[in-house]
Amino acid sequence: MDNVLEKTGMKKSFGKSLLYTLPMFLITFMFMTGGKPNFSDPASALAVLTVFLLVNVLYFFMHYTGKTDRYRAVLFIIFALSLSYTLIHNMLEVRKSMSFSQADILECKIPFCHLVIPMMILPAVFTKSIIFPGSIIGGFANISSMVVLWLIATIVLGRGFCSWGCFYGGWDDGFSRIRKKPVIKKISELWRWMPFAVLIMVALTSALALMPTYCSWICPFKAVTEFEQVTSVESATKAGIFLSLFGGLVIALPVMTRKRTQCSFLCPMGAVNTLANKITPFTVKIDKNSCNECFKCVEVCPLYALTPADIKAGKVSLFCSKCGKCVDACPKKAINYGIRGIPAGTMKNFSRNLFLFVSFLFMAIFSAGSIISTFHGLLKLIF
């Protein structure tokens, strides 16, 4: 395997890997410290240093080993865990509870997340109002900054956002890695379309009811972020749904299938990002001349984005989140990151370097704040 990586140029020398890491090193340094490291609070300085080193070491290893997914996953999973920690910590500090009351809704104090975006569009067009009770500018997790960040990431990365930017994806990505072999191997391809059905349902119900129905009734991540206070049969039913979906789609099924089942079968944002894959400049390409149709890539793909038919046709489906698992698994190095317009099998190294730089930089910058805050909180707890 190592010989193949060296031959195809994915694995780099120590010095060359350092050189490739240098721009990431400088940008993340500037972003995390503002150019002036602050040593007045040792816990804070240590948290920044740890996250800075973590990010750059992971990026270095991506170049040095030629492997993508395992290093991406480390940061991606830490991001998901730290964001939940930050959110919960923030809510416990402000509200003394993980649940929010009707007063919090009326005062627009609910933290915003990108999953609401598809539900906001129709009501915003027809009623010129935002149906989410969050802060538009300023405050914790405000609407405008999240929309802008998501928009940029989706245009550049397409569904790559689901593996490089989504702060929930790390949960089922993490659980999907627990078992070495799947218990459930065969799931019908039909289910890949479920996020589109969910998207249609939540977009319409939100437009008709003028409320974010996905957040109110479905979102499994309410179990690890914030949820409505249980005061009635309806709110108890909602809490039951959140917990069941989290337990089923984020924990149990990913463990049993080794796939990201919440992202594959439920997330409406995944459907929007899948459509965005049509316009993104980055893609994953199959070199038909090198492929021996062993279908190892189909087996490892966490989002059911690859089928034997796709491989035979030499095309990766729109469901691809560019996580790099298939690229790492291919024994013939027939699957590679590519750039639209450049034929498969050519400029593989350039395409991979460019994609890794853009996607990893986005993840590093996007996740840094919450990971630093989590490390800082943990350090304060320990000492």
Add this chain to the structure above:
Amino acid sequence: MTDSFILGLSSGSACLATCGMVLFPYLMAGSAGVKKIVIDLSLFMFTRFLIYFVMATFAWYFGQALFSNAVVRNIVPGILYIVFAILLVWYSIDKNREKDCPVKIVKTVNNQRLVPILLGIVNSFGFCPALFIILTKSATQGTLLQSYLAFLAFFIGSSLWFLPLPLAGKMKKKEVLQNIGILATGLAGIIFMIKGITNLIGGIING
């Protein structure tokens, strides 16, 4: 009205998945002009509308007579919602659903002018779980007007799928849309199952 519209919208797609192969040849009428397709489609829709109007009236009066007690009004529909919702979910995952299309009876009719009306009648009376759910909802509404509105929302939701029928033959991703529609039907079933459970628990607590 929202849930009735959503139910109509999602079950309309499953209805097409079930009966599409029978409906298409009549309503799309490959060689016929747009004018004929529009007239046939309008007749088909109008027939459905009239039948739903009658159904809403009957369902509401039937509901008034049957669910007079406030607790029964929650518990019985709650159970019915759950049963029909399970059937609706089953309907969406059943691979043999095309065999069940009632509209194929119309294949035996020779009078082409009557076909759109007959299709409308058979399609409306093709008792699918979604129709049972909307009948249950209609029966438990406070006023007759609300019952009509529930059926109207259901009618509009389900009719949206028939409007692009003249273009359906040219659609490349027909199968994908059908798959999404079938899954949406299952989701609608789950929504009504939750509604049923909430009704039932509410009814038991209040009782």
